[in-house]
Amino acid sequence: MRSLILFISLVLAGLVLIAGCTGTTPEVQKTPAVTAAPTPAATPIPTPQATEAPSQAMTPAPVQMPGKVAYSVDSAVTLGRMHGVMMEAIEEALAYPVLAEPEEKEDFEGKVKEFDLLAVMFEKQAGLDRPENADIKASYDSILSKKKALVTDAENFFAVYEKKGMVTDGDVVVLEESIDGFTSEFGPFTESYFAVVSEEDLKDNDHARVALDILTMHRTLMEGIEEVFGYVLLNESIEKEEFTANIQKFNEAGAALVNDDYLGESENKAKLAAYTSVMSAKERMVDAAYVMFAEFEDTGKVSKSTGDAFEKEVDSTTTAYDILLEEVLKDL
Structure with missing residues (x-):
């Protein structure tokens, strides 16, 4: 009897389960509508997580290198421009008494102000605080x-x-020593930063990469031009020798840039044209420098026409350089 009752109970339970399953079948057909409703809301949820994860993983990369800190390209470019601008200012300072042109002094003051503005920018970009x-x-x-x-000097x-x-000579030596004190620190600092x-x-x-190379070339060129005025002011042969050495170094860097094939790429035609202008202007400037050397060695002085001719080619070279640098920087 108990077995019969148990059997009947199991049968009834089975019927209830079957009825429950068949009774919910219409509800199952509604399930897609129910699950589809939250889908649009659920879809965006992974999106911010996906974008945040790479950002967190990549953040250290620009500032971490094995055993040392890595600096950004932006800060390096600004530093390079600071260095070049100050070298141009030095050239203007030495040119002032040689050319007897107040414009040289004004240009010096303008370059110093430009340096100061770039310095503020660099300090922020480099995070020096x-x-x-x-x-x-x-x-x-x-x-x-x-x-x-x-x-001040x-x-x-x-x-x-x-x-x-x-x-x-004593006046010039004081300024030259101040220049050497500045460049002997700024040169290695900039080179190390670029590295x-x-x-x-x-x-x-x-x-x-090429922007940093061009900034280095410009610094080398301006150091050479500084030596030209140093030579006619101090009459020391080492100044002339250092001019020649800097021009050689500049030429070697230019040849390396050409051999790198960067300027030969079709999309860099404007940069190649600008580079060609720089090198042509540099050759004219070098020729004018040696004319000035020859006149100084023959007469012990530099005539206004000879000095002006050299300064004209210096300005032409730096203008061509500025165009080349801007051509490269606009693609960064």
């Missing part, structure tokens, strides 16, 4: 101190010239 950059900030602050001393140099109508630019920024970015 961050604790981990304390060492580089200390080196940078030392350079700014040397630059301040250079500007240049102003004194101008004052002597304007008062006496001439400058003595530690983020590999992530330079990876597959020929424009960034």
Whole structure:
């Protein structure tokens, strides 16, 4: 009897289950409508997570390299421009008493102001206020101190010239020593900074790499031009020798740039034209420099026409360089 009751109970339970399944079948047909409704709301949910994850993973890459900090291309370009601008300012300072042109002094002052504006930009881009950059900030602050001393000595140099109508070897030596103090720190600083630019920024970015090369070439060129005026002011053969050495170094860097095939790429035709203009202007400038050397060695002085001819080619060269740099930078 108990078995019969158990059997009947099982049968009834089975019927209930069957009835339940068949009874819910119409509801199952509604399920797509129910599950489809939250789908649009659910779809965006993974999206921000997917975009955040790569960002978090990639953030350290530009600023971390094995054993050292990596710097951004933007900050390196700004630093390179600072260096080039200050070298142009130095050239203007030395040219002032040789050419007797107030415009040279005005250009010096303008270049110094441009340097100061770029310095503010660099400090922000390089994050010099961050604790981990304390060492580089200390080196940078030392350079700014040397630059301040250079500007003061240049102003004194101008004052002597304007008062006496001439400058003595002693006056020139004071300024030259100040220039050497500045460049002997700024040169290695810039070179080291360029060497530690983020590999992530330079990876597959020929424009960034070439921009740094061109900035280095410009610095070398301006150091050479500075020596031209140093030679006719101090009459020391080492100044002339250093001019020749810097031009050779510049030419070698230019040849390496051409051999790199960057300028030969079809999309870089405008850059090739600008580079060609730089090299042509540089050759004219070098020729004018040697004419000035010859006149100085023959007569012990530089005539206004000869000095003006050289300065004209210097301006032509720096203008051509500015065009080349902008052609490269606009593609960064």
